[in-house]
Amino acid sequence: MELEDTLIFDERLFDAQALQKAAYRSMNSLSVDFKIEDGQFLCRVAPNIGIDEPAFLSAVQEFKKDALDYQLRHRLNLETQPIKNLILGLAFSKTGLNGE
Numbered sequence: 611m612e613l614e615d616t617l618i619f620d621e622r623l624f625d626a627q628a629l630q631k632a633a634y635r636s637m638n639s640l641s642v643d644f645k646i647e648d649g650q651f652l653c654r655v656a657p658n659i660g661i662d663e664p665a666f667l668s669a670v671q672e673f674k675k676d677a678l679d680y681q682l683r684h685r686l687n688l689e690t691q692p693i694k695n696l697i698l699g700l701a702f703s704k705t706g707l708n709g710e
Contacts, residue, residue, distance in 0.1 A: 612656075613666045617674065619651040624677065628684050629653060632676035639669035 619629060626644070629651055633642035639661050643654040655673060657666040 613661075613663055614654065614656045615670055617653040617655060617670070619653065619677065621646065621649045621651060624651060624681050625684050626651065628680035629677055631680040632673050635676050636669055636673045639665060640673060642673070 629644065633640070633644075633653070636642070639658055640655045641658060643656075645652040645654070653673075655670055657669070661669065
C-alpha cells in the first residue's frame with residue numbers, strides 16, 4: 611500500500627514561503643510537491659523510504675502544525691516591521707557616527 615495525501619491550503623490564508631519552510635522542516639520524513647490551483651496550494655505529501663504509516667501520519671500532522679506556525683511568524687513579522695525599523699532608526703541616530 612502506497613501512502614500519500616494531498617493537503618489543501620488557501621492562498622489567502624497561507625504564504626508560499628511558510629509552506630516551503632514547513633516542507634523543509636519535514637524533509638527527513640516527507641517529500642512535498644506543491645501546486646497552485648484555483649487559489650489554493652495543493653501539497654502532495656508522500657513518505658520517504660523507510661517511513662511506516664504511523665510515522666507518516668505523525669509527520670503529516672507536524673507539517674500542518676509547522677505550516678501554521680511559520681505563517682503566524684510571517685504575519686507577525688509583517689505587522690511589527692515598521693516598529694522594528696523605528697526602534698533601529700532611533701537607536702542608530704544617537705550613535706554620533708554621522709559626524710555631528
